[in-house]
Amino acid sequence: MLYKVLAFFQFIIIVVLIVALGSHYVSFGGSSLVVRTPEAPGESTVEYTPPPPPKVMVESLAQIKELKEAFTPTIVKVTDDIYYARGYALGGVQMVITDEGLVIIDTTESLDAAREILAEFRKITDKPVKYIIYTHGHVDHIVGAPVFMGPDTQVIATEDCVEFMKKDFGWLAPFQRRCRKIQSGDMDPEYARKPPMQSKVRLSHTAGEKDIVWPTITFDQEYSFELGGKEFKLYHTIGETPDHLMVWMPQEKALFPGDLYYASFPNLHTPMLEPRPVRGWYESLDRMAKMDAEYLIPGHSFEIIGAREIKETLEAHSAGIKSVFDQTIECINQGLNVEEAVAKVKLPPNLAAREHLQEVYGRVDWSVRGIYQGETGWYDGHGSGLNPLPSSYANREVVKLAGGADKLLVRAIELQKANEHQLVCELCDVVIKANPKDKTARAIKADSLDYLGYQSGNLNMFGFYRSAAAMERKAAGIKIE
Structure with missing residues (x-):
């Protein structure tokens, strides 16, 4: 009997302790979180006199002069059989002449620019276009293709390029057009100041799936063909995009890197678009640097001639990209937020001093933000961003x-x-x-x-x-x- 009494009192004590403990962590009052919509302030009444229009800074004059030169329509004779049309639009076009016909590499973003380029090419040769090669599916490389098409023209790209084009010109096309319009400074031009130089960018803001010439030959990692005694080797080299390829002509030692090289610190991340495969970019450049090319003909900016300069330039670009990537990954692993990483990550001084790595097109800080976006999630772990108010x-x-x-x-x-x-x-x-x-x-x-x-x-x-x-x-x- 005594055992049962003790057990009963023990049970009562346990219940009391559980209730006391529970009341510390559990609310029984039915209270709820308060979400209040603050009152909007009235429109300001302060008087504002606009400042004088901005002027071009002295240090920018040399850059503008170089841009004008880069965007001056020019047909460059690289070799007796390789020609490079640059300056007609944002994207360039390369033509390779063979005994049996022409190979065209990339086609610009504009039908009008493509027509101008073809007219100049026709002053050089009247041979038919046998192949068009897309280095990747960005608008400034493929929209002009209909101008170069002949009855028997084949269009070559990677398998991934088809899926990339379906996204950019299909289900995400309206967003892509808006982003490109904003990036090129073309949004609402009647409300914008006149730029210091007229842009040659002719991005199509209406091109959709029906306007695009789709690849007829696709490949995964490698593809080779011969035309008129010339050999063309195509390699899948991810970087600016996951679908990217390079074109290598071994006998001529001519390398066409697409957008994996141009004369600027590269745009490792375009602020309004998806993250880019940065590791693939520097690995692809390493691969190109080992090919001992004597002619480098990019999709943008000036060609480079000379094996030593090409190798040094590609190696420097690869080293710069890898340094920014490695530093950013270290910041991520240290638990730094993106703003702290942006303040910390810099190009090494020896690379930052190189002419072809100046931040005239891409930027290191944008690259850091893009790597964070590609490698981490949207929540920083600090609480307030988990379920934010408007x-x-x-x-x-x-x-x-x-x-x-x-x-x-x-x-x-x-x-x-x-x-x-x-x-x-x-x-x-x-x-x-x-x-x-x-x-x-x-x-x-x-x-x-x-x-x-x-x-x-x-x-x-x-x-x-x-x-x-x-x-x-x-x-x-x-x-x-």
Whole structure:
């Protein structure tokens, strides 16, 4: 009997302890999380006088001169049988003459540019086009193909190129067109400032699956053919895209690297598009450097002639890409966030000093962001980003704490006069996200975006900023006179 009494009291004690412990961790009051929509601030009333239009910086003049030269329509005679059309559009075209016909490598982004190029090629030879080779499926390499097609022309690409083209010109085509339009600075041109030089980019913003010449011959890793006594070896070399290939002519020692080489630090990541296979890029360049090419004819920028210079250039590009990739992976493994990695990762001084690795097209910081995007997830582990509120919520609270939109925009105008244009844009974004109808904030931001573009020294950056400024002015209803 005593045993049963003790057991009963033991049971009561256990129940009390469980209830006490549970009440510490479990709420029995039925409370719920509060999600409150903050009130939007009123539109600002601050007076704003736009600054004078930005001017081209002195250090950019040499770059503009080089760009003008690169975009001057030119047919380059590389050898007696190899010709390179550059400067007619963003993408170049290579022609190889054989006894039995022509091989065309890439076709530009424009039917008009392709017609101009073909007319020049026809002054050199009237032989039929037997093969077109796509180095990859980007718009600036394939859209002009119909101009070069003959009744018996075959089009060669990797198997992956077909799937890549289905995405870019099929189910994701509207997004791709918008991204390319923004990148080239062509968004809402009536609201944009006139650029310091006229762009030769002729991206098609309407091309879809029905407008494209699809490959008729595809391969996985390697493909070879002979035409008129000349041998062509094609190798799948991923890098800028997963479908990329290079063309090697062993007898001529001529190498066509597509977009895996051009005279700039490469665009390892285009800010609005998918991550790129960076490891494959530097591995492909290593492979090219070992081929002892005497002629390097890229899809963009100038050709290089001479085995030693080609080898050194390709090795430097590979080393630069690998260094940025390895440093970024180290940052990821150390637990650094992307902003900390962007501040830390730099090209080694010996590579940063090389003329062909200047950041005129691609950028190291964009590359770091792209590698993070490709190698990690979207959550940083710090909690607030796991289930975030709309950005307008916090921004409305910030505007309220600041004492209204006018307070923030007065400070933005002060910063604009001090040439702190990035901070101007970010302050204006607070106001715009709190109240998208605030026209003054958009006008201030647009002018600072113009300055950022002119000060960037980077072709892609200029295009992005020009489009962004135009979109802000359009939202504010401000046209450029």
